[in-house]
Amino acid sequence: AKTGEGLCSIFSPSFVQWDAMTFFSESVISQMFRTLDKDEIPVNDGIDLLQLVLNFETKDPLILSCVLTNVSALFPFVTYRPEYLPQVLSKLFASVTFEVIEESKAPRTRAVKNVRRHACSSIIKMCRDYPQLVLPNFEMLYNHVKQLLSNELLLTQMEKCALMEALVLISNQFKDYERQKAFLEELMAPVAGLWLSPEMQRVLLDPEAFISYVGADNKIADPVLEDPSGLNRSRISFCVYTILGVVKRARWPAAAEEAKAGGFLVGYMPSGSPIYRNPCTEQVLKLLDNLLALIRTHNNLYMPEMVARMGETFAKALDMLEVEKNAILGLPQPLLELYDSPVYKTVLERMQGFFCTLYDNCFHILGNAGPSMQQDFYTVEGLASQLLSSAFVNLNNIPDYRLRPMLRVFVKPLVLSCPSEYYETLVCPMLGPLFTYLHVRLSQKWQVINQRSMLCEDDAADDNPESQEMLEEQLVRLLTREVMDLITVCCVSKKGVEHNTTAAVDGDDDEAMATEVTPPASAELTELGKCLMKQEDVCTALLITAYTSLSWKDTLSCQRTTTQLCWPLLKQVLPGNLLPDAVSWFFMSVLKGLQIHGQHDGCMAALVHLAFQIYEALRPRYAELKAVMEQVPDIQRDSLEQFDSKLLNPTLQKVADKRRKDHFKRLITGCIGKPLGEQFRKEVHIRNLPSLFKMVKPSLETDVIENEDGEGLNALFEP
Structure with a gap:
């Protein structure tokens, strides 16, 4: 062994x-x-x-x-x-x-x-x-x-x-601001010297110069041993790793008295919370411009003309690593013999690892910058426009497997740690265009997947679990979850997210129970959510993304969005004058979601509840909703009229909430999707057949018990 x-x-x-x-x-x-x-x-x-x-x-x-x-x-x-x-x-x-x-x-x-x-x-x-x-x-x-x-x-x-x-x-x-600041300055001096040098600045600003510097345009004869630009790559990595390490670890004392005594306290917010300064701020902000330049350059590497400039050896340098593919597909990592193999077998694998790690680390720095440097970072002049012109350039060419970590490690932490004072100047100008773009991107991706699945119904499907199509589809699912999670974090307060997602037990008897899986009434928009919803284009993008996602083929995303996001967003615009077509579209989106995800009890319960909320809140103002209901397959018109009359007549005694919900659920049963195994099932009714043999009951003869001769059973008990 x-x-x-x-x-x-x-x-x-x-x-x-x-x-x-x-x-x-x-x-x-x-x-x-x-x-x-x-x-x-x-x-x-x-x-x-x-x-x-x-x-x-x-x-x-x-x-x-x-x-x-x-x-x-x-x-x-x-x-x-x-x-x-x-x-x-x-x-x-x-x-x-x-x-x-x-x-x-x-x-x-x-x-x-x-x-x-x-x-x-x-x-x-x-x-x-x-x-x-x-x-x-x-x-x-x-x-x-x-x-x-x-x-x-x-x-x-x-x-x-x-x-x-x-x-x-x-x-x-x-616990001494000046001493720690002097130490960090000394520690980062080699990095600052390298990062701010004229040569490095030239490389970081120009994608072509960057490709050449890291050796991605080289033609290499021996891809195992030969790597002439390895040292250049290691210098860039060293700078980025160091900036990340310092931003992530440098902090002021946790105790307020110690922070004040050590010179870390600089003032108080209008809310009364203390404002601290981080001893690393001066050093890190000095390096920020070149970091943003590197992020912009890295994003531009995905432009077709830049990919074409990469040498034959490195044509796939920006592709996913095998370990990333396995993680996305849920394949187990091979344990045997890994300990005895090199980490990277070829220079191409080293280049892939370099680009992947560099991209992640740059966004980790930006994600940690807010919590670390606080107001010193949020008040950087023109920060929103700087981020938009670096982190968000060329997004059309950025693949899903790079966009996803950007949202998770950069945008989400930045938003969560940002004080409300900077929503108008930083977060809204950044998130507005981003959410609008993400809505368009995801809609196009899901349209392709739906068309592909329709074509596959006629052709033989590829059974290979590692096929490119399956990988792309799973990536779209993961990106969708990331986007919907980001929108939820931005818009819905935490108390509204603590919901019960326990699905009812399988079985027809529990259908009424399943309607009890509902979001709490306390789900409200955050201050940031209200700020975003004030902007008409952002408000439209958020609503359309949330309600369109209900019919995308990702059950987990559908259930989370239904229970956490859809109603709080719509409730925010209810006081305004919504167009009748828009109201009909929202309602139809939920019914379409039921058609696709109704086979899952948890999803079905949440979607039925959302449809019920929309119909009950908006039917008195919009008669168009009744027209939508009339299009539901196999709907009972008399039952619909009865439900409507009770809803529209305020003088009638209100029926219990659960009974109203159950009545509504019966009305829309025709559009609730069924599992594939039940979709084409024919009900077989077998009549009770007559018995083959008819058993005749023997008549009870009294002479057996008591006969004339006196020799019956009674005689046995006589003395």
Whole structure:
């Protein structure tokens, strides 16, 4: 069970034993510190065990990974014996630069990379969870990191930045604005020098220069070993990783008194909430223009003429990584032999990984900038127009698999953390055009999918689960969910989202119960939602997107949108004069959703409730809704007239809400979709057939019990 180099595989007895012990120590030690009193914790035994683990040496990456996990699990004992901290740090730093064969030119295997990443994560976790414990050793830690960073080729860019993140986490414990600001300035000096250099500025501003700089237009003879532009790519990655690490980790003290004493407090909002300044703000804002230039350039790489400029080797450099495809399709990652293979087999895979990570990290920076720098970021002059001209350029050519993370890691956090004072100046000017665009894009995508599914009814469908069409369709579903989630977060208050989505149990007897799956009456628009709905074009885009999405073939998105979003949006425009055609369209959209998703109890219940709400609220003002109801297949006109008369006559006693809903549901039963297996089912009625044999009841003869001879049953009981 060993690999070719004599190292363990995941089936080796040694690894299995280490893995079992690791699982045990992780499970038991954390619970022990959580449940036992301080006096009951066996500190001496824990320290002895930690000492044994620290002294254990191995060159096997799988076992070393287990060793590092055990070090992390046992680390809480160091809080009782801080003198052991330098030994722990030495062990972790030695693993950061781990190699199976020193000075090897071969690509690192996944197992080796996992060990190095594991060590970096352990250092970050230690600095995050025990900053006060590590603070006295800050200088030692800083010098060690500087020594590692001095060799450009010793660590990957992610490893360098992980160590810098750890330092930033400890610097938060300075609780002194000026001291922390000076430290961050020193830490970021190499990045600032590289990022603001004339050469880098030229590269970041021009897509053609960028392609050439990162080597995406090269023709490479040996795609495994040859990579002349790798160093250039690593420099860009290093800058972006560092900016992200600092923005994500640098913070002011959590305690208001400490923040005020340390010089972090600068004032108060009109609401009375404190305004803090982040010591990283000055350094990061200095680098913002070039970051936005990089995002604009990266977006423009997807233009057809730019894709054409990429060399033969890198024609697919902007495509999805295999790991992304597998995640989208829900395919399990292959576990066997991965530990023994290189992380990237070819330079094309390295280029794909570079573009993918760079794109994500740039948007992570923008997503973290609001919570991190607060008013200093939101008040950047012309920020809305700068973001629109960088992050949102060339969206038509940006594929779904890149647009989706942009919405999740950039737009959503930015909106959630933005104070209401900046809605008019920043959020609305940005979200208005974005929502309008997203509505058009999704409508076109779903139109293509619907046409494709209609064509596939005649032709044999492709059964290959990894087919391109299936991948694209699943991506559209995921993008739809992301967009609808973003709209919901922006527009609907949290209390309105805490709804009951429990579907009723399958079966005809529970149909009435299923109508009880309803959103709460407290679902209201947020301040941002009201701000967006004031703009006519944005209001139209939001309403049309929400109601059109009910008939897109994604059940999860339909149910969430129905229960959380549709009614609060429509309720906001009810006081105005809606056009009769618009009212009819809203109602028909819900009925169409019922036709497509009615087979699912949860969706059906939510859609029936929404249709009922719309009809009850708008039927008195719009007779057109009755005309729509009359088009429902198999509707009973008398029953509809009865329902309408009760609804329109205020003098009649109101029927209970549940009974009105059940009556309405019976009216629209004709447009509620059925599962495929029931759509063409013929009801078979079998009459009761006559019995083949007719059993004749024997007549009861009294002479059996009592006969003339006196020898019947009665005689047996006589004395």
